[in-house]
Amino acid sequence: MAIMTAPSATTPIRPAPPTVSRRGRKLRDNLTGHAFLLGAVFCFALFMWFPMIRGIVMSFQRTRRGETTWVGWDNYTRIIADPSFWTAWKNTFLFTALALVVGYVLPFFVAILLNELRHAKGYLRILVYLPVMLPPASALFLFKYYAYDPSEAGLFNAILKALHLPTSEWMQSPTMTIPAMVIASTWMNLGSAVLIYLASLQNIPGELYEAAELDGAGVWRRIWNVTIPQTRLILALLAMLQIVATMQLFIEPLILANGAGTQDSATSVAYLIYQHGFFQNDLNGAAALGVIMLIVLAAFSAVYVRLTTKQD
Amino acid sequence: MTRTLISQAQLQRGRGRFLYWTVLTVVVAGFTLVFLGPLYWMVTGALKSGQEIAQTPPTLWPHDPQLQNYADAWNNLDLAKLLFNTFYYAAGAVFFQLVFDTAAAYALSKLRPVLGTVILGLMLATLMIPAMVLIVPQYVTAIDLPFVHVNLLDSPWAIWLPLVANAFNIFLLKRFFDSIPEDLIAAAQVDGASPLRTLWSIILPMSRPILGVVSIFAVTAVWKDFLWPKLVMPSPETRTLSVGIYAFSGGTPMNVVIAASVIAAIPTVIIFLIFQRNIMSGLTTGSLKG
Numbered sequence: 001m002a003i004m005t006a007p008s009a010t011t012p013i014r015p016a017p018p019t020v021s022r023r024g025r026k027l028r029d030n031l032t033g034h035a036f037l038l039g040a041v042f043c044f045a046l047f048m049w050f051p052m053i054r055g056i057v058m059s060f061q062r063t064r065r066g067e068t069t070w071v072g073w074d075n076y077t078r079i080i081a082d083p084s085f086w087t088a089w090k091n092t093f094l095f096t097a098l099a100l101v102v103g104y105v106l107p108f109f110v111a112i113l114l115n116e117l118r119h120a121k122g123y124l125r126i127l128v129y130l131p132v133m134l135p136p137a138s139a140l141f142l143f144k145y146y147a148y149d150p151s152e153a154g155l156f157n158a159i160l161k162a163l164h165l166p167t168s169e170w171m172q173s174p175t176m177t178i179p180a181m182v183i184a185s186t187w188m189n190l191g192s193a194v195l196i197y198l199a200s201l202q203n204i205p206g207e208l209y210e211a212a213e214l215d216g217a218g219v220w221r222r223i224w225n226v227t228i229p230q231t232r233l234i235l236a237l238l239a240m241l242q243i244v245a246t247m248q249l250f251i252e253p254l255i256l257a258n259g260a261g262t263q264d265s266a267t268s269v270a271y272l273i274y275q276h277g278f279f280q281n282d283l284n285g286a287a288a289l290g291v292i293m294l295i296v297l298a299a300f301s302a303v304y305v306r307l308t309t310k311q312d
Numbered sequence: 313m314t315r316t317l318i319s320q321a322q323l324q325r326g327r328g329r330f331l332y333w334t335v336l337t338v339v340v341a342g343f344t345l346v347f348l349g350p351l352y353w354m355v356t357g358a359l360k361s362g363q364e365i366a367q368t369p370p371t372l373w374p375h376d377p378q379l380q381n382y383a384d385a386w387n388n389l390d391l392a393k394l395l396f397n398t399f400y401y402a403a404g405a406v407f408f409q410l411v412f413d414t415a416a417a418y419a420l421s422k423l424r425p426v427l428g429t430v431i432l433g434l435m436l437a438t439l440m441i442p443a444m445v446l447i448v449p450q451y452v453t454a455i456d457l458p459f460v461h462v463n464l465l466d467s468p469w470a471i472w473l474p475l476v477a478n479a480f481n482i483f484l485l486k487r488f489f490d491s492i493p494e495d496l497i498a499a500a501q502v503d504g505a506s507p508l509r510t511l512w513s514i515i516l517p518m519s520r521p522i523l524g525v526v527s528i529f530a531v532t533a534v535w536k537d538f539l540w541p542k543l544v545m546p547s548p549e550t551r552t553l554s555v556g557i558y559a560f561s562g563g564t565p566m567n568v569v570i571a572a573s574v575i576a577a578i579p580t581v582i583i584f585l586i587f588q589r590n591i592m593s594g595l596t597t598g599s600l601k602g
Contacts, residue, residue: 139573
């Protein structure tokens with residue numbers, strides 16, 4: 001109908017009243033607009049919006065022999081009663097905390113350093129970003145077989161031995177599992193944070209540093225009083241993204257620790273989702289675990305939004 | 313050159329100059345060791361024999377290079393097939409993302425249909441949902457599509473369709489289109505150009521840089537993804553490289569696994585070295601300027 005009225009509105013012989021013509025045109029524009037959106041909206045609906053709701057629904061259901069029944073909080077109680085549940089959360093939090101200390105602070109200082117250097121800029125930027133481009137499986141096999149070889153032939157142990165430091169069993173030692181995963185994951189991911197920091201460092205007006213210097217502020221004070229406040233928004237945003245990313249720790253335990261690791265030292269929440277869903281044939285339990293993860297991360301986001309809006 | 317933390321003058325004289333060159337040397341050497349070193353270790357390690365790899369202290373250069381490891385990786389893991397699959401999925405991902413995401417971003421930026429902002433909001437909201445949370449219901453959807461009841465397992469659509477639902481790309485493209493002057497679009501409309509024609513002849517030619525960035529991101533996403541292709545491509549014939557290497561790593565000598573990892577890494581590294589300028593500008597302009 002709308003399509004029928006539209007051409008008549010543009011016929012020059014008998015111009016329709018302006019309101020009608022505008023409305024007709026608007027309708028037609030809207031139809032084309034929505035037609036252009038169709039493909040993407042279809043994919044979002046199918047693989048994002050619908051699964052979001054479905055995941056929540058599934059977490060309250062149980063499917064046995066093709067029959068789906070409502071079971072209330074059953075999946076949740078079962079998941080939480082699993083002893084691995086708390087171990088997985090403990091490991092995930094420990095990994096996230098360590099990865100935040102290392103993987104969040106380190107790129108900031110690397111970016112400051114690279115921003116100060118006048119030479120070899122391009123080369124250094126390529127170097128830092130190179131690991132980001134490797135398929136994670138490739139990089140992790142490199143760590144697993146060469147760097148974390150528990151014998152003295154392993155790269156890290158060879159270095160430690162050359163420095164007369166005690167060697168480590170790496171992935172075979174429950175206490176070293178998480179630090180070793182943090183090292184590998186920092187090496188793989190540091191580059192993207194460095195580049196984002198670099199871009200925001202380049203936007204800091206030079207006069208601010210000049211003024212601080214005239215006031216007698218040393219290098220550390222200038223970082224504290226100029227660099228950090230000026231990049232506050234990016235720093236806060238990346239902290240959030242980093243938390244969300246590290247809480248989904250999955251491929252590191254899977255490849256480096258063959259899954260759970262020595263004495264469950266590598267089990268993560270994401271790995272538990274995978275275990276329940278695709279090994280124990282407990283898709284509903286896995287969905288419930290997914291919802292719990294979503295709630296925990298949403299709580300983090302809420303705290304984050306509260307903190308950042310208060311500052312402004 | 314704008315002034316940064318430490319002033320130019322301070323770096324060019326006396327002690328500052330000495331300090332600067334020392335730091336530069338240490339940084340260049342250190343970074344080369346930390347970021348390039350492991351890659352060197354990977355490429356040469358895969359050339360070593362089983363005995364040499366277990367030797368202490370490790371050798372810097374393989375004494376008796378075994379090209380056989382690379383050949384074994386190529387043959388035993390059927391790397392040609394895995395490479396082809398990954399390329400095929402990546403090419404499709406680029407195509408569908410360019411077509412659907414560009415169209416959507418164009419609609420949201422220039423045509424602005426009713427509810428457009430709501431739709432954009434719903435898309436951007438998905439950026440806040442961690443991938444792991446959705447993995448189970450997405451998988452259930454892929455094995456039995458709602459209403460049509462089609463199983464997408466082992467079908468490339470299972471990789472292509474979810475990748476179109478990429479809010480980051482749409483946001484990136486929309487911001488770029490927003491910067492194209494409205495006058496140009498209005499002029500085209502006066503000349504009687506349809507929205508599709510305007511997109512094709514005016515917007516797209518001006519957007520080559522951002523289209524390049526989106527394409528590179530699409531390729532690397534397919535190359536780097538692991539869990540999703542592992543779930544939806546269960547057959548050995550349809551696997552991607554990363555999944556294939558993982559699946560074979562169990563019963564394969566480690567040198568061969570590493571050799572396969574090297575081969576898997578080569579295409580993305582080459583893409584990066586060729587397009588690094590675009591990648592870096594895409595990362596910095598599009599993403600997070602607060």
